[in-house]
Amino acid sequence: MAVITLDPSWLADCLALDRSALQGLWTKEQWRRELEDPRRLCLGWTEAKTLLGVACGWLVADELHITLIAVDPSVRRRGHGKRLLSALLQQARQQGAIHATLEVGTNNLAAIALYANGGFQSAGTRLKYYSDGSDALIQWCRINASNS
Template sequence: MACLKLDALALNGLWTSDHWERELSDPQRICIGIAARADTLLAMACGWVVLDELQITVLGVEPEHRRRGLGRTVLKRLLLDASSAGARHAILDVAEDNHGARTLYSAFGFQTVGRRDRYYRDGKSALIQSLEMQREMKLNSINSALSW
């Protein structure tokens, strides 16, 4: 499974194959991917919309392809698809020491609204970040600053 391979490379095996099967088969989930081949993902982002909130569950980019706009592309598509599904807010967790991801989220307008100490298996803390999608999209920060 391509998601599981990328998960192992980019996210240190965050999810199991059972978790990925549930994620990909649930019609309530939104998953976006950029593939090099049918069995190889370069980037992915997933989430689900609950009422008017997108909960971003995962975003990963193959390490050798980082800093090429792939994360930006899958995040933008995820936000746009979620907005079409009724989301007006987005929320995610990001490792406090993941400066690349935090820079990406900041470019979209995400702001830190909380912290989870020792949240990850390796003991690292997570920052909770939130985005008011409707406001940010009205200001065109997503569409103009982050063009395809």
């Protein structure tokens, strides 16, 4: 597993992974902004030059806001999401972040377990946060050596 920093040359690969893992959550323009903006971290997991996972977030002052973690459905449940989360937290810590936050669907039990394992705790709920009307948990953690 090689974790790399993604740049705009990975746009088509990110779109393809988004479609397979997240049913096309982000548009091409959203991905382009994510890959071009220097305040945003976007890491990819590759094997044999194939993008199999991504972890993205925004750095705002001393905080990382995690916007997306996705792993190709064919290789899930093997710890790759955990490694991507850890790499993202580590890179954010190296750039001065001391906290991380995210929103996760209340029905996304696999992601909730991933984040709990990474030290995240729920801080509240955003009602009807998603376009389908479902709620999101607001989660946060302090970034330290044990989770990054």
